[in-house]
Amino acid sequence: MKKIKFLIIMILISGSILGQTVTIEDYSPNRHNLSLGFLAGFTTGVGVSLKKTLESQKYSFSVTLTPPFFSDGKITYSSLGLTGYYNFNSNDNSRVFSYLSVATFYSDKLVTKCIYNENYYPVYCTSSYKVDARLNTGIGLGFEIVIYEVSFQMMVGYRVNTGTLQTPSTKLSIETGIAYYLK
Secondary structure: OHHHHHHHHHHHHHHHHHHOOOOOOOOOOOOOOEEEEEEEEOOOEEEEEEEEEOOOOOEEEEEEEEEEEEEOOEEEEEEEEEEEEEEEEEOOOEEEEEEEEEEEEEEEEEEEEEEEOOOOOEEEEEEEEEEEEEEEEEEEEEEEEEEOOEEEEEEEEEEEEEEOOEEEEEEEEEEEEEEEEEO
8 A cells, every 4th residue: 555655646746847847838728638548437437538628628528438349149248438527727747637427337247047956066057148237427536647648547436326237326436547648
């Protein structure tokens, strides 16, 4: 745990040092407006992410998509997420933000149930597919560090899980991502 804290502090310090080396000629308020990368989390979705920052630099939004995976003609997994950001403090190399996100997850799971005898040997087994469709919503805080046009995001918040194979619950949520800012 001490190593993780040390690593986070070093990243923040290096980000602030790099932030001080930007010259007036390099600075552009619209420099980081569009990014393409990968985002993973319970409320942001999992997969390829496209993020757009609006002209005011206070609001951003991202769409995250995992293309459907097929097996035996059935969709076995898919994910779609939409996240809105409000930037509290930002410059060319870092930003602190809050987020509100919603994501859907769809999976078709093969479930096998067996009846066992007294020697734990399966006597009779049945297999069936069960659809697990989830809708997760979340809210929280995060930070982003940009090094040479590559963005590293970390977000922490709370999520509400709902789904066909589970009862609704509220849990801690951790989201992370990496992206490349397009010029």
